[in-house]
Amino acid sequence: MAEKKEKKPERQRAYIGLALLFVLFVAAVMALVKFRLVHPVNLYVVSEPSSSEAVSSLPEEVLAENTKEIFREVLGMGEKKHVPAVSSSPQKSEGSAAATEKININTANAAELEKLPGIGPTLAERIIQYREEEGPFSTIEDIMAVKGIGEKKFEKLREYIVVS
Numbered sequence: 001m002a003e004k005k006e007k008k009p010e011r012q013r014a015y016i017g018l019a020l021l022f023v024l025f026v027a028a029v030m031a032l033v034k035f036r037l038v039h040p041v042n043l044y045v046v047s048e049p050s051s052s053e054a055v056s057s058l059p060e061e062v063l064a065e066n067t068k069e070i071f072r073e074v075l076g077m078g079e080k081k082h083v084p085a086v087s088s089s090p091q092k093s094e095g096s097a098a099a100t101e102k103i104n105i106n107t108a109n110a111a112e113l114e115k116l117p118g119i120g121p122t123l124a125e126r127i128i129q130y131r132e133e134e135g136p137f138s139t140i141e142d143i144m145a146v147k148g149i150g151e152k153k154f155e156k157l158r159e160y161i162v163v164s
Contacts, residue, residue: 049155104164105137105163106137111124116161118153120155122148123146123149127143127149130146136163138163140161140163141154142160143157
């Protein structure tokens with residue numbers, strides 16, 4: 001019976017030790033993320049960027065630059081420069097609607113409409129077909145009459161479209 005009483009404190013110390021290791025692990029991960037040495041994984045990215053979407057730098061290169069920047073800041077060495085953070089989603093190319101002027105939905109062809117966020121070939125054709133059948137859009141909100149464009153998609157498009 002004496003052996004059972006002695007094992008209980010040993011087990012409790014083992015559990016406490018495991019709990020402390022877990023807390024230290026979580027704290028270490030949080031510190032690495034905070035100081036941009038590692039980046040949280042975005043589990044919702046399901047595809048690689050296509051050849052038409054230009055990615056400015058490889059994530060490894062940007063991570064290396066971020067690490068150098070952190071050491072410069074901490075050690076107070078050299079001049080500071082801005083290094084962009086690693087993005088989990090592909091960046092748009094320079095010719096996209098997001099990077100340049102707004103697209104007129106009354107005059108745009110299918111290729112121009114496809115530059116808009118969330119608009120693929122099918123929706124671009126629906127917009128053109130609707131425009132041909134019903135006439136030009138009077139306001140940008142009228143695009144919600146096109147099948148497949150609801151309020152959520154319109155909110156993503158709002159800043160990139162105009163009518164004239």
